[in-house]
Amino acid sequence: MAIVVQKFGGSSVGTTDRIMAVARRLIAAKERGNRIVAVVSAMGDVTDELLAKALAISEEPPEREMDMLLATGEQVTIALLAMAIHAQGHEAISFTGAQAGIVSDGSHTKARIQEVRADRVMEALDRGFIAIVAGFQALTPEGDITTLGRGGSDTTAVAVAAGLGAEVCEIYTDVDGVFTADPRIEPKARKIDTISYEEMLEMAATGARVLQLRSVEFARNHGVVIHVRSSFSDMPGTIVKEADDSMEQAIISGVTHDTSEAKVTVRDVPDKPGVAAEVFGRLATDNVNVDMIIQNVSEDGTTDISFTTPKEDLVRARRAVAEVTEVLGARSFSVDESIAKVSLVGAGMKTHPGVAALMFRTLADADVNLDMISTSSIRISCVIDAAQVQTAVSALHEAFGLAEGLVMVETSPSATEGGAL
Ligand code: ASP
Numbered sequence: 016m017a018i019v020v021q022k023f024g025g026s027s028v029g030t031t032d033r034i035m036a037v038a039r040r041l042i043a044a045k046e047r048g049n050r051i052v053a054v055v056s057a058m059g060d061v062t063d064e065l066l067a068k069a070l071a072i073s074e075e076p077p078e079r080e081m082d083m084l085l086a087t088g089e090q091v092t093i094a095l096l097a098m099a100i101h102a103q104g105h106e107a108i109s110f111t112g113a114q115a116g117i118v119s120d121g122s123h124t125k126a127r128i129q130e131v132r133a134d135r136v137m138e139a140l141d142r143g144f145i146a147i148v149a150g151f152q153a154l155t156p157e158g159d160i161t162t163l164g165r166g167g168s169d170t171t172a173v174a175v176a177a178g179l180g181a182e183v184c185e186i187y188t189d190v191d192g193v194f195t196a197d198p199r200i201e202p203k204a205r206k207i208d209t210i211s212y213e214e215m216l217e218m219a220a221t222g223a224r225v226l227q228l229r230s231v232e233f234a235r236n237h238g239v240v241i242h243v244r245s246s247f248s249d250m251p252g253t254i255v256k257e258a259d260d261s262m263e264q265a266i267i268s269g270v271t272h273d274t275s276e277a278k279v280t281v282r283d284v285p286d287k288p289g290v291a292a293e294v295f296g297r298l299a300t301d302n303v304n305v306d307m308i309i310q311n312v313s314e315d316g317t318t319d320i321s322f323t324t325p326k327e328d329l330v331r332a333r334r335a336v337a338e339v340t341e342v343l344g345a346r347s348f349s350v351d352e353s354i355a356k357v358s359l360v361g362a363g364m365k366t367h368p369g370v371a372a373l374m375f376r377t378l379a380d381a382d383v384n385l386d387m388i389s390t391s392s393i394r395i396s397c398v399i400d401a402a403q404v405q406t407a408v409s410a411l412h413e414a415f416g417l418a419e420g421l422v423m424v425e426t427s428p429s430a431t432e433g434g435a436l
Pocket residue numbers: 024025056057062063088150151164165166167168169
């Protein structure tokens with residue numbers, strides 16, 4: 016019998032009625048002849064509420080205690096879901112992350128899974144139970160509770176699927192799958208049927224919130240097939256797997272946006288060796304994540320350095336940059352919180368030149384100014400004014416024919432030379 020892991024996010028288990036509905040879905044899947052493991056998030060906005068309580072007490076609560084607090088959210092859901100399955104006449108058993116053998120490193124609030132010792136879950140399946148595992152939480156080898164970062168239940172689900180050798184990891188959510196753009200800001204966005212790990216990684220890294228980035232990394236590293244689908248319908252969603260010839264060959268898979276970052280600029284730093292090392296070394300020591308970086312052309316022996324960072328790291332970033340400004344004798348620093356990053360993702364751009372040119376032309380025609388630009392081999396990202404996100408996303412969605420699912424058009428022979436953006 017195939018093992019199927021089904022993960023349900025916060026909105027899918029947001030009320031007791033919805034928990035009863037999830038129980039029915041799990042029972043039905045079991046009755047179709049599968050061995051079922053459920054991985055669940057905290058109900059509704061519980062994690063946000065717990066966070067708000069902690070922040071009402073302290074601006075920077077100890078991270079170990081934060082994990083102790085946040086892990087309670089998922090524990091409520093696993094118990095209620097097990098009860099819901101019992102109430103419908105079937106057998107289920109709930110496990111915390113620790114009980115399910117999910118071992119992580121000790122980096123509290125963003126721990127990494129090191130190992131899944133799935134024996135206890137496997138034994139429950141052998142006995143015919145539906146096994147229910149708390150998402151988002153793990154245990155260090157020293158016995159401390161950790162959490163895996165926001166959205167971490169996705170990673171729990173994929174890790175459990177890998178540990179059990181499951182046939183598929185189904186991620187149930189409140190949307191129908193992965194879309195060519197966020198349907199809330201682009202009504203013409205289209206559901207993608209299949210997407211490669213590579214593209215999904217870039218989409219998740221640039222703002223497609225449907226899957227936690229680490230879950231996609233974990234799935235790619237362990238070959239776990241993910242099926243993202245709606246918990247409110249039986250429609251097939253989006254399959255995330257290794258690229259193969261059967262996939263649609265769109266040049267661009269999607270356009271993503273992200274308003275969760277801020278831009279920090281340090282002005283008039285001396286233009287000499289070691290300056291960038293000093294700035295970013297200090298930020299790394301203080302655990303500040305940095306995304307895009309640009310350094311201006313030097314004038315009069317000084318230059319400006321700008322970078323983007325998640326707003327949630329801003330308290331630490333400001334402190335670190337204030338110190339570095341002092342140490343380097345830079346003129347000043349500033350923080351801009353009203354920026355957005357808009358990205359185009361598609362494996363086809365490796366072999367199709369002109370994508371960057373069309374992207375910049377489209378944004379120019381829409382009167383969108385580009386503040387920063389960065390690229391990977393299958394992604395181009397631009398930082399723009401947050402107020403123009405919707406305009407930018409719609410214009411790009413249109414220009415690249417994403418609503419129609421335009422497939423790759425072979426152009427000139429130079430199109431296969433590769434590398435060109
Ligand atoms: N409850 C956690 C969060 O809200 C983990 C998850 O839902 O995946 O981020």
